[in-house]
Structures are given as C-alpha cells and as structure tokens.
Amino acid sequence: MTAQGGEFDYATIGEMVAARAGLGAKPFLWIDGECLTYARAHDRSASFANGLRDLGVRHGDVVATFMHNSLDGVCLWFALAGIGAIRAGLNVSLRESDLAYTLRDCTADVLVIEEELLGSYLPLRAAAGITREILAGREETARALGMMHISALAAAPSADPGVEVRADDPAGIVYTGGTTGMPKGVLVSHRYHMAFGGRYREVAQPQATDVMYDCGHLFHLAQLGVIGPMYAGITSVMSRWFSVGGIWDVINRHGVTLVHLPGTMLGPIVDRTPSDGGPDHQVRLGLGIATGQIRRSVRDAFESRFGFPLLEVYAQSEMGALLCSERLGARRRGSSGQAYGWAEIQVVDEFDRPVPAGTEGEIVTRPTRPGTFMIGYFNKPEATCEAWRNLWHHTGDIGFLDEDGYLYVRGRKAHWVRRRGENISALEVEHVIDQHPRVACSAVVGVPAELGDEDVKAYVVAAAGEPAEAAEIIAWCGERLAYFKVPRYVEFVTELPRTATKGDIQRNVLRARGIGAAWDRDAADLCA
DSSP, rough: OOOSSSSSSSSSSSHHHHGGGGGGEEEEEEEETEEEHHHHHHHHHHHHHHHHHHHHTTTEEEEEEEOOOOOHHHHHHHHHHTTTTTEEOTTTTOHHHHHHHHHHHOOOOOEEEEEHHHHHGGGGGSSSSOOOOEEEHHHHHHHHHHEEEEEHHSSSOSSSOOBBBBBSSSEEEOOOTTSSSOOOEEEEHHHHHHHHHHHHHHOOOOOOOOOOOOOOOOGGTTTTTHHHHHHHHHHEEEEOOOTTTTTHHHHTTTTOEEEOOOOHHHHHHHHHSSSSSOOOOOOOOEEEEBBTTBBBBHOOOOOOHSSSOOEEEETTTTTTEEEEETTTBBTTOOOBOOOTTTEEEEEEEETTTTOOTOOOOOEEEEESTTTSSSSSTTHHHHHHHHHTTTSSSEEEEEEEETOOEEEEEEEGGHHHHHHTEEEEEHHHHHHHTSTTTTEEEEEEEEEEEESSSSEEEEEEEESSOOOHHHHHHHHHHHTTSOOGGGGGGGEEOOOOOBBBTTBBBOHHHHHHOOOOOOOHHHHHHHOO
C-alpha cells in the first residue's frame, strides 16, 4: 500500500515497481548476462519484502547491504522500500575500521552480505552489533556460519506486504566520500527518488526502445541504472564491477543507446580503446560528466572519437542527481547547464552574500519542490545544520553563474588554495605535476604561510625507476604555471591517503600534516 499524490508519476518506489510490473516480460535490468524482467522484479521483491517482514523488519528499520551489483541486490532495494524500511548500501571496498565505522553509524541490526565479502566482515562480526545476518551465496556457507540464506526470503509469498508507505518516508542512506572527515550518511526519501525519475526523463528524453548503461554501483544508489530506467519503462544494463577494457563489449552486446559515464572514466576509456577505429555502437547520448573533475580537452576528445554528445550534469548525493544539467540544443562550453526549475542556485562569498554574475564563489542551492533534497545527514543534526546554514545547502563547490543563469563548476572548495590573495586550483597544479615523466601522481594542498593565507604544498608519488627531484618538479611547474601557482613545498610519499568510498584523495589528512619535513623552495633559494 502506498500513499498516492504529488507531481510525479509515482509517490514511492514500491508504487513505481508495482505499476511497472505491467510491462511483464520486458527486460528491466541486465547484469553480466543475467536478466530481470519487469514482472520478475515486482514478484521477487515482493517475496523478499514478506520474508523480511517475517524476520521482524519493520517500517523505519535500517537494513545494511554489503553486496556487489546484482539482481538480488536490486530486488532487496525494492523490497525494503516496499515495507518502509531504510536501505544502507555499504561500499564493497570498505575494510577494517572503515567498515566498522559505517556499520555502527548506520545503526542497522540486519545485514545482507555477499559471500565474497565475508573476509572483510567476519573479523568485525563480534563487535558489529548485527543480530540478523542474511547471506547471498552458497547455502552450505550460510549453515556453517549460522546465517540465514537469501533463498529463505525468496520463498515467501509474492503478495502485497500491506505496509503503508508515504512519499516523504526515508528510503535509503547513501554514504558520502568523506573527503573532509569521516563519511556521512545522506538520508533520502521516496520522493527524492521519484524526483530523480522526473529529471531523468526530462534530460535523457528516453524512448520505449532505449537501453541505458550505467557504470555505477548500487551502494551509491545507482539511480541512472535503476530508478531512471524503471520510471521511464526502459531496459537498463549494469555490470557487477565496471571494467574500462570491457565497456564497449557490454554496450554493443545489449544495443545500448544511453550511457552514464562520470568524467573521471572518460580519459581511461579513450586511452584503452584501440585507435584503429571507434567501436560500432548505437549510443546516441551520454550523461554524467562533471566540470571541475576533468579537463575540457578530455571531454572534447571523447565526443570527437566516439561521435555522441556527453551532457554535463551537476549533482551531489545531498541534492539528488541531474539537479542541474545541459540539454540538447542548450549547451554552453564549460557549463553544467541550468536547474530548469528543479532548484534555486546562487554563488556566494565567504559571508554567504550573493556575488555578481561571472564572479567565483561557493555554490549554494535549495529545492523548489519539497522533499527532493536529502532529509538530512543520518543521526548528525549538527552537520545538517552546518550544510544548510542560512537556509541554503552549501555544496562545498566553487563556481560561478553567467548572466543567463548557466552554472560553471570550477572544483571542490577543498581543492582550492588561497595564496597572497590569489585563488589556485589544486587540480590544475596536480595536472601539471602529473605530466612529469617521473611522477606517478600528486596531490596539492594549502599549508599555513607566514604572511597569512596559504602556501602551496605538493605531495608527489614518484614513478617507477629514477625518481624526480624536488627542484626539478618546481622548475617543471615554473615553465607551465603562473608564478603564484608554483608550489613552495614538495614532499615525496609512497602513496596518497584515499577514501574507501570513492577513492578520493583525503586532502584534510594531507593538510593536517602541515609543512613537515618537506623540501622548501624558498629555503633552497636562500642557500643558493
């Protein structure tokens, strides 16, 4: 049972799944050769829902899932939504303290875990606080560990579980990357998901015969592979784990016409695709890149090479995907497009005062439709209030709006260094350093300067073979960057600290190290 109403086609995820069951044998989702039809998605998720009810899961309970992309993972998502429970998807890369923290933070006492991931969970099992465990894997393994097997859920009746669920009820917890501290759980509602479905249909303009490919993961909500296609009634394709080398085989095998490709994947796809002719694909449109993450030249090279447009979108988990987007026929170079009525967007200074068009500042936004942003950070009211100060969601991103309201994103606030009144993009400096032939990768942060503001410090991981010297790195930058962007400090490290969730550089950790024992360009100049 669901509460009807609202401006979207459906009020809740469960209502959408039930309505789309009428598409019957039409393929809804392919994952690595296995197919889930629309009818099967409804029936299996209903069985799972009743099985979870029999287990004691109730409206408002949190259930954690620790699984790779799978058809059962999608049905569990729908099942939990159908009984008003909250799905907390855990990143399959989590280990040790990261996994323990997330399990405690989400407060789940039910865990659905894939057998392949037991090695990460079992050492923490005694202290994890999980009282009911469900295994997706071999039944003998479940018996040996004293866990319920997922087949017990599937054996329950596929009747409507009979739980009233409303559009504004919580439906999921998605964990942020934690680039500025420990990951925060973003609590989102059913209406949040339905708003995504509406935005997806506006941006992609899907037709009944379209096939969507999403390279994302279910623990990141994967709305472009699940919610958007089901809302539109089309077929979707995902993989258990994204493979740069195998992407065109998957796209061609399924006749994919729409793709989701985050910007960080474009370069590797171009590099790994043979240069003696592009793949024979049917793709007409791509979604999901983000300015501030990649160089425009990478996007240009991709579009030229593969012959279809990539529509820029701007989003965060807190705001919902596709909040701001380009549209075919309304593209401006370097822009992420407009919000098209889905939200208000401003750019503000350090005191939250709006700045003129063309002036960079922090991007802040708020919804024009109730319930389409996050409910808040799960069990973190102070963090929620901080993000929503002055009644605007503070994105932590730097950018500007032009005179016509087109948004241009320059990067994360955490990625910028302010030196003697000049704003410096850490990503720009890193790009230059990473081009050095004896550098594997780098990270740039600001450290306290004697005269106020910050000095630029570069952490450098040397490539295999003969390592570069600090002075050589500085000279390299000096030939390619404005003088004020050239690092003062260089510290060589064997690896960069990264988040378990997305593999983002933990710049807060690097900043906390301060100057340390880094090589100092100014001191070297004095000695010379």
